[in-house]
Amino acid sequence: MSLWLTGIGVSRGIAIARVQKLQAGDLEIPERALAAGEVDAEVMRFAAAHGIARQQLREVRAQIPAGTPSDIAAFIDTHILMLDDRSITDGTVQTIRNQRINAEAALRKTRDALIAVFEQMEDPYLRTRRDDVSHVCGRILRVLLKSERQLPQRSGQTEPFLVVADDITPADIILLSQQHVSAFVTEYGGPLSHTAILARSLGIPAVVGLRDARRLLRDGETVVLDGEAGHVLADPDALALDFYRAKQRAQAQYRANLIRLKGREAISRDGLHLRLLANIELPEDAKVAQENGAEGVGLYRTEFLYMNRKDLPSEEEQYEAYARIVQAVAGPITIRTLDLGADKQVDSGRSQGPTPNNPALGLRAIRLCLKEPDLFRVQIRALLRASSLGRAQIMLPMISSVQEFRQACAVIDAARLELIAEGKQLSGEVPVGAMIEVPAAALAAPWLARQARFFSIGTNDLIQYTLAIDRVDDEVNYLYDPLHPAVLQLISRTIEAGNAAGIEVAMCGEMAADPKYTRLLLGLGLREFSMHPEALLEIKQIIIESDVGALRKEVASLMQSQDLQEMRERINALGGH
Incomplete structure (x- = not known):
């Protein structure tokens, strides 16, 4: 049956x-007390297991065939770097010595403490890095327990x-x-x-x-x-x-x-040219994106430079990282400023305040940058310097008001004047845009559009904030609904405000890469889609087959529907256009 x-x-x-x-x-992790004379030997046992785990990952890395896309090898590189993170190594050794317990138990405590930190993070992508912590610690634990996965x-x-x-x-x-x-x-x-x-x-x-x-x-x-x-x-x-x-x-x-679409432009049946952009994390990803027809990069995250380290990255370190990515991208590249906050701290002693009750609504992203302008200024200086090497533009995350946007622009203008006074080479102008991921920003889009040079809609957070749910939480993620009328109204309002002001509006959230929503977004007036490079060809295929003019009329009609079930059925039927 x-x-x-x-x-x-x-x-x-x-x-x-x-x-x-x-x-x-599943691993059963015993805990036992150590005599004073056993501590050094236990530290050495942990170090040996750590070395074996690192060697295992390097062997996997060496087995990846030549020509494999760079993002695949990057996953193993990430785990190797995380394996050597001092939060894991030094933290475990310290627990062995201070609490006089065996290495397995000490590592379990280290793992659980790190996972607890990631669990509090608001950003869904970063929160799921708890899985990487579990995988890395699990590999060392299996060596210690002699329980290798077969x-x-x-x-x-x-x-x-x-x-x-x-x-x-x-x-x-x-x-x-x-x-x-x-x-x-x-x-x-x-x-x-x-x-x-x-x-x-x-x-x-x-x-x-x-x-x-x-x-x-x-x-x-x-x-x-x-x-x-x-x-x-x-x-x-x-x-x-x-x-x-x-x-x-x-x-x-x-x-x-x-595969046959790689060389074709994204032009609809009625002759409208749409821009397809890529979300990338490594310079090597730019090549894959370009091969699949991406005309530039719609999102490059920068907070990874700040994670899993004890100190803050210097201006030179950031400049070198941004310079590599800007030079690797043939078209324009949108670089998002750091989206760190009270829930995503670097372990540098920078913030000693109490942990907020709700970090998702706390001091993060642009709010943190405006409160700690020195942190923001270092990144902006590095970004402005790197922008002279290509076509970079700066995107500010979690903007919720015109005042916030103006304050951030004042910091950027001041940094530019500093660099000019120092004789640094800069590009003539670096466009600054707003990421629309807070309902307040979408509602204020007509006013923001007079200040920003471009918008990018971050649907992942916009949907969560609008519906007051956490899509990573198994208890409520069934409520995560991109087709909720409130979400569609906010997206539509943002696009209309951008069009009225004559600025570009892109979408860089997951909704842009989901073929179920492509025709709906075209009908709402979206003209720039940014996504993982692997999704580009399928979205391009849908665009080529679509009559955008007909979709505009159909979507305008269905947005007036009072019957939610009818509205969903009509959205699902858009494939015929």
């Missing part, structure tokens, strides 16, 4: 394969297999991809975890957050996985197999057709 299960689809595609469970998921050994086997596990690390995914894994299901995880992002980069269909998957699915049974819908069908009948095999073939043909 078939069993139908639903989790969170994080990487699209259909897989039909036999289940292979990944064992040794990956399937399938040399010479060609039958498709689907891995079921509690969680899968990026390193495990890379090794499994070399054994031609068809798909994977995990009991934990979310759409923004590195595991999910890597699955999408490698094109491996995946469903995460499917609780009790290891108990409900049996080794060796045939399973159908739909990575878009988040469905897993165990023991399918012949009719279901025929249906999903036909769907597999159609998807394969669709992907093959997308």
Whole structure:
């Protein structure tokens, strides 16, 4: 009898394969007291396990084939850097010495404390870095406990297999991809975890957050996985197999057709040219983005320079990082200023105030920068210097008022005058724009548009703040709804305000990369989409097939609907235009 299960689809595609469970998921971590004479030996045991874990990751890194996209290797590089972070190494050693407990227990305490910090972070992407902490510490723990996870050994086997596990690390995914894994299901995880992002980069269909998957699915049974819908069908009948095999073939043909679009511009059926931009994190990603037709970069995050370190990055360090990325991008590049705050502190002793009750609404992003102008000034000086090497523009996050925007611009103007006085080479003008991710900013868009040179709509936060929900929280994330009328009204208002003022309006949130919403956004008047490079071709295909003029009329009509169910049905039917 078939069993139908639903989790969170994080990487699209259909897989039909036999289940292979990944064992040794859960670790039992003992705690024992040490005698004074045992402490030094225990510190050495931890150091040895740490060295073995680092070597394991380096071996995985060395196995990545030449020519693989840079973002895939970057996941392992990130884990290697995190492994050597002093918060993990020094923190664990200090706990061993101060509390006189064994290395496993000390590392568990370090891990739990770090995860607690990430749990408080408002930004969904950064909060899911708690998974990376867990993966890195888990690798050292397995060495200490002599409980290595056993990956399937399938040399010479060609039958498709689907891995079921509690969680899968990026390193495990890379090794499994070399054994031609068809798909994977995990009991934990979310759409923004590195595991999910890597699955999408490698094109491996995946469903995460499917609780009790290891108990409900049996080794060796045939399973159908739909990575878009988040469905897993165990023991399918012949009719279901025929249906999903036909769907597999159609998807394969669709992907093959997308490759032909690499050299084409994103021009709609009625002749409108749309700008497709990329969200990137590394200079190497710019090449992939350009190959897929990106005309520039719509979002480059900078807060990664500040994370996992004891000190703040200097102006020179930041300048070098920004210079590399600006020089690597052929078109314009939008660089977002740091989005750190009370919930995302660097461990530098910079802020000694009390932890806020609600960090999501606390001192973060532009609010922090205006309160601590020296922190902001260093970054702005580095950005202005790097801008002379390309076509950079500065984006300010979490703007909520015209006054805030003006204050930030005053700091930028002052930094420019300082650099000119010092004889530094600068570009003639660096456009400064606002990220629209707070409902107040969307409502104030007509006034902000008179000050800002451009807008970029950050739908991830805009939806969360509008609906007062946390999409990473399993208890309420079912309420996360991009099609909520209030969200659509705020997006529409922002686009209209930008158009009226003659400034560019882009969207850099996940909604821009989701093909379900492309025609809706075109109908709302959006003309610039920024997304992960891998999503560019599919969005381009939809644009090429769309009549934007017809969509504008249809969307204007459906936005007047008083029946929410009818409104959703009409949005879903936009594919015919």
